[in-house]
Amino acid sequence: MNVSMIEAQNVTKHYHSGRGQIIQVLGGITFTMQAGEFVGIMGPSGSGKTTLLNVIATLDAPSTGAIRIAGTDITTLNARQSADFRARRLGFIFQDYNLLDNLTIDDNIALPLALQHAPAAEVKARVARLMTEFGIASLAGRYPVELSGGQKQRAAAARAVIHKPALLLGDEPTGALDSHNAAVLLEILTHLNREGASILMVTHDAVTASSCNRILYMRDGMLSRELRRTGTRQQFYREILALLGEQDMNVGTAAALREAHP
Numbered sequence: 410m411n412v413s414m415i416e417a418q419n420v421t422k423h424y425h426s427g428r429g430q431i432i433q434v435l436g437g438i439t440f441t442m443q444a445g446e447f448v449g450i451m452g453p454s455g456s457g458k459t460t461l462l463n464v465i466a467t468l469d470a471p472s473t474g475a476i477r478i479a480g481t482d483i484t485t486l487n488a489r490q491s492a493d494f495r496a497r498r499l500g501f502i503f504q505d506y507n508l509l510d511n512l513t514i515d516d517n518i519a520l521p522l523a524l525q526h527a528p529a530a531e532v533k534a535r536v537a538r539l540m541t542e543f544g545i546a547s548l549a550g551r552y553p554v555e556l557s558g559g560q561k562q563r564a565a566a567a568r569a570v571i572h573k574p575a576l577l578l579g580d581e582p583t584g585a586l587d588s589h590n591a592a593v594l595l596e597i598l599t600h601l602n603r604e605g606a607s608i609l610m611v612t613h614d615a616v617t618a619s620s621c622n623r624i625l626y627m628r629d630g631m632l633s634r635e636l637r638r639t640g641t642r643q644q645f646y647r648e649i650l651a652l653l654g655e656q657d658m659n660v661g662t663a664a665a666l667r668e669a670h671p
């Protein structure tokens with residue numbers, strides 16, 4: 410049976426500019442993501458990807474529309490309830506790692522569980538297991554400044570899943586990594602997804618996107634295309650490149666038409 414992880418209904422977001430204008434960033438987004446899916450959000454710069462992710466992450470409130478995550482209507486939560494929902498039900502991986510510099514990586518990874526007052530022995534065991542699983546066990550006791558970018562992102566991935574969140578969210582998680590470290594992180598995400606994790610991430614990168622089973626493509630604050638993986642990862646990669654090429658051409662044509670008929 411399919412279980413919905415995200416149900417977004419006609420979600421809009423607008424801002425008021427300093428000059429009294431309304432800037433529409435999300436123009437009515439509707440989509441469903443099933444539990445166990447690995448979904449990528451792609452689209453040109455400024456199309457609203459991060460805004461959509463932040464609204465789903467309860468970091469930002471939509472202007473109108475409804476969003477349910479793992480059965481919870483997140484648009485009705487007050488500030489304290491949203492913070493609690495984020496801490497218990499969501500995991501985050503950002504481009505710039507967001508590790509706390511004054512904590513060892515073990516303590517960074519432990520943080521989400523420690524904040525939930527989980528028993529110390531359980532926290533310690535889970536940290537050790539994840540560090541081994543993600544290939545960073547030898548770095549125990551070190552501080553983030555002593556780690557490479559790839560190592561930091563693996564620590565961030567461990568921190569994102571230690572409390573077994575319902576949904577893992579990523580904003581350009583491979584954006585700052587070289588191709589080797591990006592591949593290692595994508596293997597980790599793919600492994601987590603095979604074990605049942607639901608993952609939604611924003612990415613510009615076709616290689617990163619090809620680990621997903623579905624791509625939602627945004628343009629001008631709307632979902633304009635959807636691509637489902639049906640074959641191998643390599644085939645999906647080529648389909649994503651074709652989609653990006655086709656969309657670039659559309660953007661180029663639209664810009665040329667605007668220039669010709671201002």
Ligand SMILES: Nc1ncnc2c1ncn2[C@@H]1O[C@H](COP(=O)(O)OP(=O)(O)OP(=O)(O)O)[C@@H](O)[C@H]1O
Nearest residue numbers: 424425432434452453454455456457458459460461
């Ligand atoms: N707080 C804000 N006030 C006004 N406009 C905003 C605000 N936050 C975002 N925007 C505008 O919303 C649009 C979408 O931004 P968003 O960061 O969601 O795009 P994106 O697709 O993630 O872009 P990128 O790929 O460059 O990160 C942009 O035009 C941005 O300037």
